[in-house]
Amino acid sequence: MAAFGEKMSKSQMRRHFEQRNWKFGEKFAVYLDDKLMLANNINIDEEELLDKVIEGTPDKGLRTQARIQCFANPKQMLAAFAEIHLEDIRRATKDENETSRANKLQEMRCRRCNIRGHLVKDCNRPDRVPGSCFICGSMEHWAAKCPDRKGSRETNGLNRTNQSSNNFIRGVQFP
Known part of the structure; x- marks a missing residue:
């Protein structure tokens, strides 16, 4: 009325x-x-x-x-x-979305530096020429043979690329 x-x-x-x-x-x-x-x-x-x-x-x-x-x-x-x-539904959905986004981000690798947890847009390393070393950016060698990598082997078997140091780079095993 x-x-x-x-x-x-x-x-x-x-x-x-x-x-x-x-x-x-x-x-x-x-x-x-x-x-x-x-x-x-x-x-x-x-x-x-x-x-x-x-x-x-x-x-x-x-x-x-x-x-x-x-x-x-x-x-x-x-x-x-x-x-x-x-x-309650709106808040729970928002929390689930934020959690899943954070989990996905932790699984992703940056295409510039090959480190997990961030994307290229958030990377603080300088641009790398395609085909160059992931660690130092040199075209003379790959990350497996990088001279900068030697000091990082002492840190629990992990190098700067956040990969295990089993000498596998791009599907090729290096001695």
Whole structure:
């Protein structure tokens, strides 16, 4: 109902019903009750009501789950989603994305210096000519024969390229 006793038309009530979405920080039960109250003012069957409730859910994963469940009535949907808060879902998804991004970055190797944990855009070493040594940038030898590499062998068998010192470079074994 509008202010000062003016009545809304059926099309306005339907539009208001369709525009009501589940808000972040709001419990599903509150959202569903509000949607049901708005549905009482318009002529709508249960199947369409459930479809509109699902459409008003901002989280794509929850919408998909609700459609898969094929709820027969609002009570079943309320039982399934009663304890869900949208804020918790958004925060958990953000944390998972940041963790997986950090894990992927640790597995990647820089194409410039061949060290894990960063990309070329974040590398602080100067550009290297393709085919040159990964350690010093010289065209006269590869990393396996690099004179700068000798001092790094003393550090637990690892060289500056963050690879084990088993003398395998580019699939070729060196003595």
